Amino acid sequence: xxxxxxxxxxxxxxxxxxxxxxxxxxxxxxxxxxxxxxxxxxxxxxxxxxxxxxxxxxxxxxxxxxxxxxxxxxxxxxxxxxxxxxxxxxxxxxxxxxxxxxxxxxxxxxxxxxxxxxxxxxxxxxxxxxxxxxxxxxxxxxxxxxxxxxxxxxxxxxxxxxxxxxxxxxxxxxxxxxxxxxxxxxxxxxxxxxxxxxxxxxxxxxxxxxxxxxxxxxxxxxxxxxxxxxxxxxxxxxxxxxxxxxxxxxxxxxxxxxxxxxxxxxxxxxxxxxxxxxxxxxxxxxxxxxxxxxxxxxxxxxxxxxxxxxxxxxxxxxxxxxxxxxxxxxxxxxxxxxxxxxxxxxxxxxxxxxxxxxxxxxxxxxxxxxxxxxxxxxxxxxxxxxxxxxxxxxxxxxxxxxxxxxxxxxx
Numbered sequence: 001x002x003x004x005x006x007x008x009x010x011x012x013x014x015x016x017x018x019x020x021x022x023x024x025x026x027x028x029x030x031x032x033x034x035x036x037x038x039x040x041x042x043x044x045x046x047x048x049x050x051x052x053x054x055x056x057x058x059x060x061x062x063x064x065x066x067x068x069x070x071x072x073x074x075x076x077x078x079x080x081x082x083x084x085x086x087x088x089x090x091x092x093x094x095x096x097x098x099x100x101x102x103x104x105x106x107x108x109x110x111x112x113x114x115x116x117x118x119x120x121x122x123x124x125x126x127x128x129x130x131x132x133x134x135x136x137x138x139x140x141x142x143x144x145x146x147x148x149x150x151x152x153x154x155x156x157x158x159x160x161x162x163x164x165x166x167x168x169x170x171x172x173x174x175x176x177x178x179x180x181x182x183x184x185x186x187x188x189x190x191x192x193x194x195x196x197x198x199x200x201x202x203x204x205x206x207x208x209x210x211x212x213x214x215x216x217x218x219x220x221x222x223x224x225x226x227x228x229x230x231x232x233x234x235x236x237x238x239x240x241x242x243x244x245x246x247x248x249x250x251x252x253x254x255x256x257x258x259x260x261x262x263x264x265x266x267x268x269x270x271x272x273x274x275x276x277x278x279x280x281x282x283x284x285x286x287x288x289x290x291x292x293x294x295x296x297x298x299x300x301x302x303x304x305x306x307x308x309x310x311x312x313x314x315x316x317x318x319x320x321x322x323x324x325x326x327x328x329x330x331x332x333x334x335x336x337x338x339x340x341x342x343x344x345x346x347x348x349x350x351x352x353x354x355x356x357x358x359x360x361x362x363x364x365x366x367x368x369x370x371x372x373x374x375x376x377x378x379x380x381x382x383x384x385x386x387x388x389x390x391x392x393x394x395x396x397x398x399x400x401x402x403x404x405x406x407x408x409x410x411x
Contacts, residue, residue, distance in 0.1 A: 008035040008180065011078055011114070013087035013107045014054075015094040016044020018157050019123035019166040023088050024049065026169040027057050032392060033177075038078055040064070040107045042094065066106050078106075079113030086176045087111075089123035089166050090148075092134050098146075099137035117179035119147040121172045126162035149175055154242045168242055170220055170394045174227030186405050188229030193269040194221050195262060195276035197237035199255045203302065204287040213277035215239035217330075217373060220393040221273055222247050224401060233265050237276050255279055255307045262310055263317075266325075271404050273328040274311050275358075282307050315353040326407045328400065329354040332362040342376055342385075349378050356380070356403055358396075377403050 010030055014023050020041070030037050039054040043064045051062040079085070087094065087107070094107075098120070103109045111118065120141065128134060129151060138148050149172065154165040166172075178185065196218020200208040219241060222234040226247055233248040237258050243249050250265065252258045255278050266272045281304040291300065311329045318325045331348045333341040345359030360375040374390040377400060388399045 008083040011082045011085045014041040014045040015091040017089040019089040020048040079110040085118045088121035090120040092128045095137045099140040119176040123166035126164045129164045178227045185229040190230045192271040194273045195235045197239040198277040199237045201279045201282035211277045218275035220397040224397040271326045327354040328356040331359045
């Protein structure tokens with residue numbers, strides 16, 4: 001996720017849609033980065049998330065009209081003092097009013113007085129998004145220099161699916177902060193391949209060997225790389241999370257499928273980040289019919305063999321073919337009687353030969369499936385490590401890209 005090195009005064013506008021609840025996570029991410037956020041909802045938005053929630057999370061009073069705290073002239077002051085305005089969700093009605101230059105509530109007044117970057121994250125049903133009127137309003141806003149993020153494709157309200165889902169908070173933050181002072185665009189033009197999720201090694205048609213990886217860290221790496229200007233290919237193994245827009249996505253299931261796609265897409269990549277959790281073992285013989293549970297047999301035996309070491313294979317190819325690549329591995333570790341988490345990670349870095357290894361401790365509520373993470377990023381040459389205290393997975397992703405950028409500069 002793009003970050004800003006300076007303290008920003010941000011206005012977070014919230015439109016009246018069901019996706020308003022996601023803006024609470026957006027607010028949290030902005031606050032975590034040290035920014036001051038004033039929430040300006042529409043009256044309709046307060047039907048979905050109340051003012052008390054926004055006040056508690058932002059630390060500022062919240063109003064939707066121009067008739068409160070009139071002595072402070074908020075309809076002018078908020079816009080004039082803002083370094084950035086983010087509107088999420090932006091409903092069809094709100095896009096229409098903004099395009100027309102309406103000033104019939106506090107938020108539209110702020111939009112007229114703001115002279116800073118303005119970013120809209122639309123959310124609505126597909127038919128509303130694709131309607132000619134909405135598309136004309138979006139085109140009008142973009143012609144004025146406003147950033148309107150294309151909505152994601154996925155599950156909408158009720159049983160509907162399609163284009164119109166609000167982008168994930170991490171993606172919105174990355175794009176929005178990237179608009180301030182040009183953002184940290186240090187990966188412009190770089191081609192990167194990222195893997196995410198967990199592979200499955202099938203035992204029979206309904207059972208498999210897998211792991212708890214959800215793909216959140218890999219997706220955060222993809223979003224932050226794109227925000228920093230990279231051309232991103234994301235290879236997803238069994239990821240059910242919404243995929244960010246503007247990124248090339250390849251879906252796989254098994255380790256061999258992931259290996260095939262990484263080797264193919266990674267040949268011309270300048271950086272490969274292996275964030276996916278690849279199953280370490282597979283059965284020697286997969287059953288193509290379901291293994292039945294027999295009353296007479298109390299147990300079954302499975303013979304397992306190691307899966308292909310994709311990370312090591314990438315390093316070997318890079319070295320043999322003299323490719324200019326930075327290769328990053330991940331090590332999900334637990335300490336034991338023989339070594340600490342970090343010691344296991346250092347040993348893995350020596351075995352694999354990659355440039356960077358991201359070592360994180362896993363366990364209950366650690367690593368897999370969480371919104372935050374802590375890690376140590378170890379570099380091979382020169383041998384050093386960078387500790388990243390528990391933070392959002394987007395912040396950790398940016399720390400990883402910072403280290404990759406340093407390797408680019410050295411090469």
